[in-house]
Amino acid sequence: MQLLFAFDDGAATLVDIHSSLLAHFGRQGPWHHLDPVSQLVLGILGGRTRGFVSLSVLEALMRRFESWEVVRDASYDEVRKTIARVTYADNKARYLQAALRQLTAARGRLELGFLADWSVDAALAWLERLPGVGRKVSAATLNFSSLKMKALVIDTHHLRVMKRLGLLQRQANFMQAYSQMMPRLPHHWTAADVDEHHQLIKLLGQTTCHHDVPACVDCPIRRVCMTTRR
Numbered sequence: 001m002q003l004l005f006a007f008d009d010g011a012a013t014l015v016d017i018h019s020s021l022l023a024h025f026g027r028q029g030p031w032h033h034l035d036p037v038s039q040l041v042l043g044i045l046g047g048r049t050r051g052f053v054s055l056s057v058l059e060a061l062m063r064r065f066e067s068w069e070v071v072r073d074a075s076y077d078e079v080r081k082t083i084a085r086v087t088y089a090d091n092k093a094r095y096l097q098a099a100l101r102q103l104t105a106a107r108g109r110l111e112l113g114f115l116a117d118w119s120v121d122a123a124l125a126w127l128e129r130l131p132g133v134g135r136k137v138s139a140a141t142l143n144f145s146s147l148k149m150k151a152l153v154i155d156t157h158h159l160r161v162m163k164r165l166g167l168l169q170r171q172a173n174f175m176q177a178y179s180q181m182m183p184r185l186p187h188h189w190t191a192a193d194v195d196e197h198h199q200l201i202k203l204l205g206q207t208t209c210h211h212d213v214p215a216c217v218d219c220p221i222r223r224v225c226m227t228t229r230r
Contacts, residue, residue: 010167010184014197017165017221021200024220028199029192031144036112037068037103039145040127043137044096048087057083068110072100095132102130115142120151135175143198148191153198154178157205164209166226 034042041061046054064082065071071079080093103110115123120142127138135154142149154162154177162168167184168177185194208215214227222228 011186013167013224014184015186017224018193018197018200020221021204025200025203028196028203031195033144033146033148036115036141036145036147037110038062040099040112040130040133040137040141041068041071041096043140044092044099044132045083045086046140047092047136053085057086068100069104072097072104072110092132098131099133112141112145112147116147116149120149123149124151135178139178143191143195150185150189150191150194152178152182152185152194154181155198155202157202157209158198160211161201161205161209164214164225164227165221 033039038058042054042058045057049057061071061079061082064078065074074097076093076097079097080089083089083093083096086092100110103112107114112127115126118126123142124135124138127133127141128135133141139151139153141147142151143153154174159168159172159174159177162177162181163170163172168180172180185197189197204219204221208219216222216225216228219225219228
């Protein structure tokens with residue numbers, strides 16, 4: 001499939017899209033930035049689960065166990081019961097405790113602040129060696145947390161919207177989408193801009209560019225969308 005846009009490295013296209021979405025939805029945030037380990041836990045909990053459910057389960061874990069060290073050392077059944085409302089709770093309880101144990105073994109304690117001194121690519125690769133951590137979780141740990149690193153979080157909404165726009169090939173997965181989209185980000189964008197871009201695209205996917213029947217007539221970026229031009 002040939003991409004619709006051919007502006008240099010694609011940055012001009014994303015700036016145009018971003019500006020249109022800002023005009024339509026308004027500024028997003030400000031957001032509360034969790035510490036990196038808490039954001040890692042939230043990311044592991046969040047797959048295929050609504051955001052408000054993931055957050056409430058994160059809060060339940062913090063109330064029940066008081067620290068991530070206690071979660072790490074608790075019985076599997078206790079953790080699984082506490083996170084029962086998230087999708088695939090059985091697997092996520094295993095991944096969560098295994099990731100916390102592996103992090104402790106590697107660093108001697110539960111902390112990720114050292115990643116602030118690393119390149120984004122190196123930090124992503126290190127995080128993705130932890131159980132249950134793929135590109136979405138690793139990028140969120142870097143970008144959404146107090147680390148505030150420039151890593152684009154691509155979720156199912158972002159993937160769908162970018163494919164419909166013609167900025168990604170139809171068969172692109174999350175890892176491929178990240179590799180293709182990161183070089184197109186405007187060089188002047190900060191980590192906060194990248195975060196807001198994610199939030200705006202996600203909001204478009206939730207409200208307009210639906211999975212089954214997109215409401216193209218209401219889309220603020222329909223003029224540049226390959227799908228609406230068919």
